[in-house]
Each structure stands twice: as C-alpha cells, then as structure tokens.
Amino acid sequence: MLKFFAVIFFGLLPCLASADVSVRDDSGSVVRLARPAQRIITLAPHLVETVFAAGAGSQLVGTVEYSSFPEEVKKVPRVGGYSRLDLEAVVALKPDLVIAWQSGNSPAHVEKLRQLGLPIYISQPNRIEDIASEIERIGVLAGTTKIASSAAKSFLTRLTGLQTRYGGRPTVRTFYQVWHQPLKTIGRTQIISNVIRMCGGENVFGNLDVMAPEVTVEAVLAANPEVIIASGMGEARPEWLDEWKLRTGLIAAQRQNLFFIPPDLIQRHTPRLLDGAEQLCRHLETARTKRPSGAAR
The missing domain is CATH 3.40.50.1980 (Nitrogenase molybdenum iron protein domain)
Structure with missing residues (x-):
C-alpha cells in the first residue's frame, strides 16, 4: 500500500x-x-x-x-x-x-x-x-x-500605523510640485495624493483627474497652500523649490513650509513609498506647529 x-x-x-x-x-x-x-x-x-x-x-x-x-x-x-x-x-x-x-x-x-x-x-x-x-x-x-x-x-502593518497616527490630524492644504518648467503637479488619482490624504493633508489640485497636470504659478498663488513639497530629479533639494520664497503672499513662503522629499521615496510605487510617506507626514506636522495660535491653517 x-x-x-x-x-x-x-x-x-x-x-x-x-x-x-x-x-x-x-x-x-x-x-x-x-x-x-x-x-x-x-x-x-x-x-x-x-x-x-x-x-x-x-x-x-x-x-x-x-x-x-x-x-x-x-x-x-x-x-x-x-x-x-x-x-x-x-x-x-x-x-x-x-x-x-x-x-x-x-x-x-x-x-x-x-x-x-x-x-x-x-x-x-x-x-x-x-x-x-x-x-x-x-x-x-x-x-x-x-x-x-x-x-x-x-x-500593511506599517501603513496602518501611519494612518492611525496622522489620519485624524487637522487638515493642511498642500501643493506637491513635480517639476518647475513646465510647472507640474499631481491630480486626484496619483498615488501621492493618497499619501497626502493619509497624512491629514489636502492636495490643492486634488480636483483634477489628470495624473500629472500642468498648472500655472497664478493657480498656485490662488490656491495659497500652507505647504509646498517638491522632489525634483535626484537626492539633492532642487534649487527651484526656494523660488517660492519670493512669493511673499503665500502662506507656505511666509511660514517657511517649503519641504523636499527624495523622489525615489515618494514618486515610485514601491514599498519604500512608506519611507516617503513618513517624511511627508512629518512635514505636515511641522507646518501645524507653525500655525499662529487659534489659526485653522
């Protein structure tokens, strides 16, 4: 047998x-x-x-x-x-x-x-x-x-931890800058928009369906984000991110909320996206600490 x-x-x-x-x-x-x-x-x-x-x-x-x-x-x-x-x-x-x-x-x-x-x-x-x-x-x-x-x-365990920690935090209006010439950002369906929401942020161009839409400087000024985050092309902070300092009417410029995240950590759909998400969440939390007493944004 x-x-x-x-x-x-x-x-x-x-x-x-x-x-x-x-x-x-x-x-x-x-x-x-x-x-x-x-x-x-x-x-x-x-x-x-x-x-x-x-x-x-x-x-x-x-x-x-x-x-x-x-x-x-x-x-x-x-x-x-x-x-x-x-x-x-x-x-x-x-x-x-x-x-x-x-x-x-x-x-x-x-x-x-x-x-x-x-x-x-x-x-x-x-x-x-x-x-x-x-x-x-x-x-x-x-x-x-x-x-x-x-x-x-x-x-998923790590993701749940980030969602629990930051998901309920006060909303921070955020502009994510992909590139400067042409000026490109992210739309509603891009995964970085999902990261921003998870961190308690709001993508100021999150109403756009295009994955990586071009926008104008005037549109950014009109949206008046509290935070501007950019990644550029490499490990170094892009010089053009600091050009927003000249736009003194921007809340992000006034409060020095101009942040950099290496592109490999935030613009790639990989497990390392959570490393970039952690940085983005911390940047939004930093922006919250800079709010004047009693300010909503």
Missing part, C-alpha cells in the same frame, strides 16, 4: 511543478502562466523594487534605465527606457513574464509584446494599499508566495 501511494505521489510531482498560476492585473485582465515565471522583465524602475520585495529578484533577467534599487539590480541587463523600449532586446531575453507600467510605458509597445506572445502583467497601483496587493500578485506569478505574503503583511 505504501509503495502504491509513493508511486501516485511521485507521479504527480511533474504535474504539481507545472501547475498553472493566474492573477488579475491592474487593468482587470487575467494573467495566466503555465508555471511560475523564471525569467521576468520589468519595464519601469519602480517595478524592480516590487519584484525584489516579492522574493523574485533572482528571476529578473531584464529591466530599464534608472532602475537603481536594490543594489543587485545594477547588474541586470537594460532593455531601453520605460518610455523608449528596445523591443528586440526584450524578446531576445526570452522572458516568461513582462511586467509593464500602465501610465508610463507606450501602449503600442506593450501591445506589440503581447502580439509576440509574451505574457504581460499591467501595473498601476493608485492607492497605497495597492502596493501590498501587487507584491502578493507578483509573488503568485513568480512562485514566491510565502515571501511575498510576508512582505505584503509587513507593509
């Missing part, structure tokens, strides 16, 4: 190893693989971080320019930039899963890869908690569910 069950069990092993896996991506499409992915390509820098968080970093065979974290990813081959992919390089790496960025990659490029028969997972987490869900889903596709589930749980 034992021999019989052993034959049955070991006979099933090949089937178990090749059992298909499937998840629904952020576009609503079902991504189904015949077996967990072993050759993954990511088409945006932030997606690399999510793959590593899900425990699948060793399965990454290609990514795009500016993928810089964690350190190991610097050795991974590049397939162009997220907005100018080298499709031939992608195909040459023979991926069994391509993870694309819905609002960053060219739809035409993604569709071409799909037509070539490559499995595509579309990523677009617009809420902070969506990052945890994405870690779990990539873990399913990569066969690293245990690691991914643990990482997602840790992320």
Whole structure:
C-alpha cells in the first residue's frame, strides 16, 4: 500500500511543478502562466523594487534605465527606457513574464509584446494599499508566495500605523510640485495624493483627474497652500523649490513650509513609498506647529 501511494505521489510531482498560476492585473485582465515565471522583465524602475520585495529578484533577467534599487539590480541587463523600449532586446531575453507600467510605458509597445506572445502583467497601483496587493500578485506569478505574503503583511502593518497616527490630524492644504518648467503637479488619482490624504493633508489640485497636470504659478498663488513639497530629479533639494520664497503672499513662503522629499521615496510605487510617506507626514506636522495660535491653517 505504501509503495502504491509513493508511486501516485511521485507521479504527480511533474504535474504539481507545472501547475498553472493566474492573477488579475491592474487593468482587470487575467494573467495566466503555465508555471511560475523564471525569467521576468520589468519595464519601469519602480517595478524592480516590487519584484525584489516579492522574493523574485533572482528571476529578473531584464529591466530599464534608472532602475537603481536594490543594489543587485545594477547588474541586470537594460532593455531601453520605460518610455523608449528596445523591443528586440526584450524578446531576445526570452522572458516568461513582462511586467509593464500602465501610465508610463507606450501602449503600442506593450501591445506589440503581447502580439509576440509574451505574457504581460499591467501595473498601476493608485492607492497605497495597492502596493501590498501587487507584491502578493507578483509573488503568485513568480512562485514566491510565502515571501511575498510576508512582505505584503509587513507593509500593511506599517501603513496602518501611519494612518492611525496622522489620519485624524487637522487638515493642511498642500501643493506637491513635480517639476518647475513646465510647472507640474499631481491630480486626484496619483498615488501621492493618497499619501497626502493619509497624512491629514489636502492636495490643492486634488480636483483634477489628470495624473500629472500642468498648472500655472497664478493657480498656485490662488490656491495659497500652507505647504509646498517638491522632489525634483535626484537626492539633492532642487534649487527651484526656494523660488517660492519670493512669493511673499503665500502662506507656505511666509511660514517657511517649503519641504523636499527624495523622489525615489515618494514618486515610485514601491514599498519604500512608506519611507516617503513618513517624511511627508512629518512635514505636515511641522507646518501645524507653525500655525499662529487659534489659526485653522
């Protein structure tokens, strides 16, 4: 009898190893693989971080320019930039899963890869908690569910702590500046708007549906935010952030509430977003302490 069950069990092993896996991506499409992915390509820098968080970093065979974290990813081959992919390089790496960025990659490029028969997972987490869900889903596709589930749980625990600490604090009207020429900010659906709300802030352009709208200096002056936060392009505070000091009518300028957060911590949809969120929450709390006695804002 034992021999019989052993034959049955070991006979099933090949089937178990090749059992298909499937998840629904952020576009609503079902991504189904015949077996967990072993050759993954990511088409945006932030997606690399999510793959590593899900425990699948060793399965990454290609990514795009500016993928810089964690350190190991610097050795991974590049397939162009997220907005100018080298499709031939992608195909040459023979991926069994391509993870694309819905609002960053060219739809035409993604569709071409799909037509070539490559499995595509579309990523677009617009809420902070969506990052945890994405870690779990990539873990399913990569066969690293245990690691991914643990990482997602840790992320949500930390997120809950921030929500509890800052969610009920007095509202701070906030302008988030992506760039200065042209002057760009974030709209309602951008994940940073979600961070601002979590910290007890209000995005002064949160009524705009465009993900990264252009605005005018006059519109910012009219909104008169209490806080201005910028990230720029690198680890250094952008010089143009301090140009708002010349606008002496701005509450943010009057109270010196001009803050910087490194872009990798706040503009990437990754687990490190909570590091940026902590900084943003602290900046808004600093602004609250600068309010004149009895002032609402």
